Amino acid sequence: MRGELVPGDVSIANGTIDALGLAGKGSGIAVPGFVDLQVNGYGGIDLLTEPERWAEVDTMLGELGVTTWQPTLISAPPEQTAHVLGAIGLGVHLEGPFLARPGAHPFDCLRDPDLDLLRALLAAGNVTTVTLAPELRGALELIDELRRQEVVVSLGHSAADAATAQAAFDRGAQTVTHLFNVMPPFGHREPGLAGAALARDDVFVQLICDGVHLADEMVLLAWRAARGRLAVVSDSIAAAGVGDGTFRLGGVEVHVEGGVSRTPDGSLAGGTGTVPEAARRLVGLGVPLAEAVDAATQVPARILGRADIGTLEPGAVADVVVLDDELRVTRVMRAGIG
DSSP states (O other), X not given: OXXXXXXXXXXXXXXXXXXXXXXXXXXXXXXXXXXXXXXXXXTTEETTTOGGGHHHHHHHHHHHTEEEXXXXXXXXXXXXXXXXXXXXXXXXXXXXXXXXXXXXSOGGGOOOOOXXXXXXXXXXXXXXXXXXXXXXXXXXXXXXXXXXXXXEXXXXXXXXXXXXXXXXXXXXXXXXXXXXXXXXXXXXXXXXXXXXXXXXXXXXEEEEOSSSSSOHHHHHHHHHHSTTSEEEEOOBOXXXXXXXXXXXXXXXEEEEETTEEEOTTSOBOOBSOOHHHHHHHHHHTTOOHHHHHHHHTHHHHHHTTOSSSSOOSTXXXXXXXXXXXXXXXXXXXXXXXX
């Protein structure tokens, strides 16, 4: 169910949820399969440079309880991005190249809004989300095209003021990529993109809850302002599930030490955690279990417009994860198998 804990067992039939709250002897907490909207890589695999290995990432994430995820591509030369889109068999999140603030993205790969380039990228593969900076000239026209093609529009890597952000949300942008990161902090007279998103009831916010990208107080602030519309993401890179060392994030070499990934100039470069870990961290900060689970399951599913995942309601896909009392994954079923 959405947003509530129901005593009893879960029944599965033909790969879908059949019934809830049944008498039984099962133990643990059954939750929907976790949904991660931002995965650059995992287990030593960088998806921009090794896209043909996406199924290996899918298997590894599935074992962790992440049953739905978006491969995420940072800004790269258009021909490389188009090739990767054709090689990955899942819906992809293009984080760029129409960005104003590079963060860890190669600066020379950023592009001004270009409808022809956008259409070429959309035609190259299954693009489900695009992150762009709304203050760039022509960005609103890109939003129009993306919504026409039923692609989720996320705002990010941006220095937009609140008025510009509001105009983009009014035009059809639905969410914000890694809230607070790679955007100006909001102030009492200059709320910016972050403040504009938190103040609206119709905008989803995504954030990286790993203890590195955001202070705990900022996570709690976002949760209290956006209860029911906050999604956690991993922003994981190839180092996730591996450990410290030197890795690739697309065309960027990054060094990971103590689980923190940085570019040579010291910028944070993605994460090394997972969405199940983020959900546990939310609970540790005092977020009720049901809301923490929602932030890692049904809210990201809603961002994707997927009513069939992220929930244990009858008729939904039987992606089911069983947690123990410490909220560790003990069993995973994908479409009822597992």
